[in-house]
Every structure is written in C-alpha cells, then in structure tokens.
Amino acid sequence: MTALHDFTTWQPLLRLLCAAHTETLTAPGGHVAGQISPGAWSVPLPYRPPEPGRASQVSDNQEQFDAVGRIVEALKEDGSDGVSFVAEASSAPSGIRLHLIRLGSSAEPGVATAHPGTLLLADGALPEPVRRLPERVPGAVPAPSADVELLQRALRERLPNAVGASEEEIAEAEAHLGVPLPAELRALYQVVRGRHEDWDDYQEPYDAVGCELFPLGEVYVADAASRHVLWKFGAMEAVETGPEDAVQGLVGSPGWIVFGDNGGGDRIAIDLTPGPDGHVGQVIIISHEENVGAGLVADSLTDLVVHRHFDGRPLRRSERPPLVAHVNRASVPSVEAAAHPGLEVLSLGVWEEAPLSLAPVFDLPRLRTLSAYPGTLADPCEIARLTHLEYLELPPGEWRVLLDAGAVPSGLLAAGIEAHRQRDNPLRTIALADEILALYGRPPIADITVLEGAIP
Template sequence: MSLTDWQTWEPFVDALRRSAPPGTDVSEFVGTVGRGAWQGTYLDDGDADLRRDHYRKLAREAARTGDRGPKADLDGALRALAELAPDAEQLVRVVAAGRPDDDAVELVALPPAVVSGPVTPILEVVLEPGALPAQYLATIVPPSDAAVAPSADPDAVARVIAERMPDAVGATPDEMAAAEANLPAGSHLPDEVRALYASAGSGNLKLTPEEDRFGGFEIVPLSGSFLREAFLPAARFSTWTADVGTFAPEDPSGRVQSVVGSPLWFPVGTDGAGNVYAADLAPGVNGHVGQILLLDHEMRAGAVYRAESLAALLVGRTASPAQPGPDEVGQGSGDQSSGTSGPVEGAGPVEAGRAPSSDPEALNLDPATWLERLDAGTVPETLKAAGLAPDRAHPPALPDAILVANRLLGLRGLPPIEVTRLTRPADQKRDGLLGRIFGR
C-alpha cells in the first residue's frame, strides 16, 4: 500500500474518530507524516483545546490504572503511515466526520512559492521568487576619507601569530588574491588581515586568558568555510513574515554602517559558538578601515563594534564595554531605527529600506481579507510576498489558506498548491442506520 490508497489511512481515520472528546461531530488532523516521524494539530469541531483537556483526564486515569494512554492508537497508526514515506514529509489534512461516509484525506503538495511555518503549513506566498525585502538589498561603501586606525600594526599581528602558533602555515599569495577577488569591486584586504593570513591560514589562536580581555579565536580559512557567507543578508533572511520588519541597529558613535550584512565585513575568526569576528572594509564615518566587528549569531541584522584594529584586539585586547548585547539590538523590530552612519547604496528612494504604505512589498492578512482584496482587484502590484497568518494564536483553516494561496499564485502565473483527495471506496460505504450506529 502507499499513501495514495484509502486503506492506508483508514486505521488512522477511525482512531481519530474514536479518540475524540464525547459529543464531537467532526475531528480533523492537519500536519505532516514521513521520515519516520509526524507532527500536527488536532481540531475537534474546530477547537484545538478540547482534545488537550480530554487527553489530560484520560492520561491521568491511564497512569492510575496502568492502561494504554489516550494517544496509543493514534500514534500507532501515524507511525505506520510515517514508515511508508521514508524520504519525504507529506502534508495532509485528515477529516473524521460524524458520518464515516463523509471521511476524507487530503494530500497537499506545496509548490516552491509557498512557505510553511511553525504555526501553519501555509505561512506565506512568495509572489516574486527569490525576492528579499529592500533592507536586505542595501549595500555599503567606505566613506571617501576612510583610513586605518593609528593602532593598526601588521607586524604586531604577525608577531602574535608567531608566538602563539609557531607551527602555523600561512596562506599562499594566490589564496589571498582569490579572496580579494571575491570582494566587491575596488575593495582590498587591509594589511593587518594580510599579515594574519600570511602567518596562519587556519588554526586556533589562543591568547592568555585574562578577565574581561580577548582570549583569541579560531581563524576562519580564506575559502571553504560556511562562515564566509553565514552573515550575508540572504543567509540571515528566513521568511517575509519574520523578517520584513527586521532592520539593523544604528551605531550611536557612527563607527559601523547600519545594514543587515555585507561582504565588506570580512570574517577573520570565530569563537566556536557561531559568532564571527570580521574586519570592516567599509566603516562608518567615525570608524576605521580594518576595525573589528562582532557578528553575533543571535542578532538578525547588523554588527557590533569590537576594536579599532586587529592589532588592538590581539595585542592591546581592547573592546568596547559600553556596547549593547544581542538582547538590546538587532532583534528585528519594525520600530527600530535603521538610520545609516555611512553611504548606503541600493535602497532607492525608500528611506532605510522601508517601502511606502501605498506600495508595500509584503502584506500579512487573514484569508477573508485577502479574498476581499482579490475580489475587488486591489492586491498591490508591488507585492513580493503575501502572509496568511497575521494571528499566530489562531492560524487560518487549511482549506481557506489553500483557496487564497492559489488565487494569489494565479495572479503571477505561478504553479498552484495541488490537493489529492481520498475518500472511502463505494463498496466500503457505511450508509444506513447500522452504519451510523457502529461507525464510531
């Protein structure tokens, strides 16, 4: 049997009906099965709380008597289904109706333009495939008078490497030339960065541990490390629903330019916990070329100033103690300032990457409101993404979301969501009084 056969699903449909709270007319499961696992939401007459409350009572009774728990039959049926799809997850909606003849299973196939989320299988529709919010497209260049800091000292950087990593092997000139060629046109690696990599192409730079002072980092290789792209705007982007309101914090001292991320923040080291130290090739108006920034994996946008030069970090081990932590900046609030401290390109006429309300890039509306707009022909042509779950506590019903998503996809000629509906075969119908009595 396969997942497209009614007989495959029948044990779960019947278990879903039997496990419903007393008095339930229609029970529903919306979720995924496959790869040996399953997850989803149960609704009984449209309510997600009824079953939870019912199960708590049954679980307490089972614990007292030693009987099987209330989900045993359900989990057994789901386990059998999950084993039939070892290589993929199947999105499904299962309906156990008051009349077994009305039972149904809907296998849902989402096209690439439809994005799932933690609260709903249809979180948003990306109407312009590959598009990013405007603030994720903004680029930076160094101020015309940008210079290295007085503390910059390539020789000091090389001495630290020689002392702490005597067996290190430096990167070759060709490797440094290739890394520099990958930078935006006209950009160059600072002499301190060249000194670092000429002394050690990789390895762990450990400094003497001292309280409140820099203890070293693992050198990020010039090539082959995922950390070289991990903090670029596209890598920091998750979904339109989560990130359309994400803006980089502003450095009040004007040392760091305010963008989501940039290839001009050149990774040189990592603390091993997912955070990166980067040499800044495009500082703010009050910064220095080659200053060291911290790219914190808990920050969704921007960078934090760490030291005015690599030598200052390694030799003087200076830091900026007044810098806010990740809980205070860059957490993606639409209310945050996203002003810049240096020239920003690519934002166009929209200040700080924010689209005017009359020409939105994205909207997050409930299905009923989307239907009103679709019927009235008032879906903005500027729209790049359409969210369908503005209320995370009460996500839309899957059939409503599918209807709206397919109409939105049709506006741009994109492939629709496909639904394969399975029902009880005619020779298994349970019509009649006896079927209604013994159907549960």
C-alpha cells in the same frame, strides 16, 4: 506510488492524532494539521514529560517518534525536504481523509505550521532591508591600533607550532572570495591557517585568536544573501545607520569578511564597510538570532588578538522617530502617534479599543509594510490608499474583504496570511492564497495529494 503517498505509512501517526483529537475530528469541519521535515516536525500531539528527577528521553514519547520516523524515512526516500498535512474525518466508518501538501514556487514555507508562508507575488523580489547595500563613508580609515607586524609577532609567540597558509593557498582563497584578504586577516592566516588537523587541542588557537578560527578555505563574504532572511521577518525590519554608529545596520555587506565564530553560532567578521563612527578593518559579530545589523567587537584585528578587546565601544543612539512602529496596548498608543515621514513598517497588534483608521499614514512616502491583527482595522479597504506597500500581512477575514472589494494593492511584492495555527484550516488558507496569487498571475501555491483510509 512512493511510501510517502501510501496511507499505511501514515496510519500510526493518524491513530495517535485520532486518539488525541477525537472531539475535534468528529465535529463538523474539524481537522488537525502539522508539518514534517527530515530535520524537524510540528505535530499536535501531547508531550509526555519525564519522571521527576530524570531528563527527558526519546523512550518517553517513543510511539510519537516511531510514527513520525516512518514519515521522515519516506521523505528521505522521496528526496523531499518536507510535507504539510491536514487530516479530516471522512464518511466511511473510522475513516480519515488525509491531504498532503507540497508547496510550489509561489510561497515560502510556513514556520512550524501547515499553513503556507509568505506568498511571493513577483519573481526574485526581496524585502527592502535585504536589497539595501552599504553606504559610502568618506574618510573611513583603519584604526590606529591596526598593526600587522605586532599581530603576527603576538600570534607566533602564542602559537609557536602553528602551520601558516602558503601564498598559493591565500591566492586561492582570494579568488574564491572575489576580493583580496584585508591586510590584518592575511597576516593572521600567514601564521595560522586554521585547519583542525593541525591541532591536537583546538582550544589553543581559539585562546590565541579570541574566537573559533575558520580554515582559510571556509572564509566567506557575509552579504545579504548569506543571511537567508524570510520575507515574513525581513519585511518587518528597517535598515538604519546613524552618524554615531560604528557598524552599518545592514542585513549583510560585500565588505563583511567572515573568518570565525564565537562558538555559539554567531559569526566573527572583518568589516570593510564601516559606519560613520567606525574603522575600516574593524571586527564585528553577526548574530544568528537577528536579521539585521552586527555588533562591534574590536576596532581592529590587532585590537582583538593583542589587546584582548572583545566588547567594542559603548553603543550610543541618538533619539529619532522609529522606522518600525508597533501599535498595540503596550507600545505605541495610536496610528497618529506612529505616523512620521520616515515610517517604513506599521504593525497593528493586540488592541482592546475601537478599531483603527489608517488615515494618518495615507500619504507617508516610505511606508512599505503593513501587518494587522484580526479586528484592528476599522476599514480594511483603506489599505488601497497606501500606495507604496510592498508587503501586506492580514488575517483571512481582512483578506476576504479586500478581495471581495477588489481593493488588494496592485504593487505588492509579497503577502502574508496570518492564520491561526490550529483553528484555521490550512486548506482554506491555501484556497485564499490562490485567489491572491491569481491577481498577480502567479501559479497556485501547492500540489495537494488526497489519501483516504480507515484507522482500526
């Protein structure tokens, strides 16, 4: 038995949870749940704020850090990337029954919760935006500002002591990328190869280029797989590129060649697959906080480095019906108002009026995602009329209705159970998930180990 599965490893944390949730754990069916990984944790314990005028310190919540730390060490020894748990009172005096949950291949992990994430109903299936490849733009050419000689001359003037990449290093990088370096990017690395050890002050190349330059060996292709978009988020997005767009609204592209960073985690790339109003070789920025799209930085690398253009052109947007509609008390006022032939994603949110019928969207050919809050659907069985759904996210009650009626859509690629983080017991969510998975011939969602002991 590993330390992770030893009840004594969990006792300090369980003692804190029992003290913080006495009423919950002594109530019938009461439970507390959380998730712990080596890099982060979500545990329902009160946070002790620092004294006024002093920054928060680990010592302010030392007991919690120590208790969680024991489990983190056990995870590392076990070679595990995380564990979810559910604690319930047992029949023994001061007894606790602890359920340790390890998700299998049938689900993505939940986000800061013990409840499982998206159920994966088909091997290798990806959200539609992740599957989307760039469209061809006939006639796309480099910007007039692109000038390899001017670019190299400016860089050599600003970085007279720079060490450039050799032809062998460039060839090796191109072999790794699987594509030739764009002409301007090749010219840049011929002047400065980007290695940290070449500089006493790394601010110098940052100022000269206009971004944090990656070493040549770390340049990579930002295709869709590089963005690591979870189903829960990817399914709620839509890829859209209008005739006025300089950058295609993609998750990623085989033509996005990342060579730097803005210093805050957003990637800087050369774009070889521009939008209809863009240029081949333009410079774009890929946000680490978004799942789809990128922003225009400059029309060319020369424009960025030599002319110091960092903000692209003003974004123009033609008026078009939205591909993603949020029906709720503050946004779209009805399902009827959301319906149009191009609608891909329908989200029913906080709603204070009569429950909604899905009849206005029955025949929409591109509707692939439905997400609904509790009580928003007049008849959950209407979902069976949405024949193009790939992703369905519902609360447990609505899933129960579909399962009992045999009305779960057969063509789903993934599904989400929108359970309340603390009110709903993750063990019930897992049981419900297993029913859904069984319809698709998928294995059970989790391996659950039960430990029991006393908390003195």
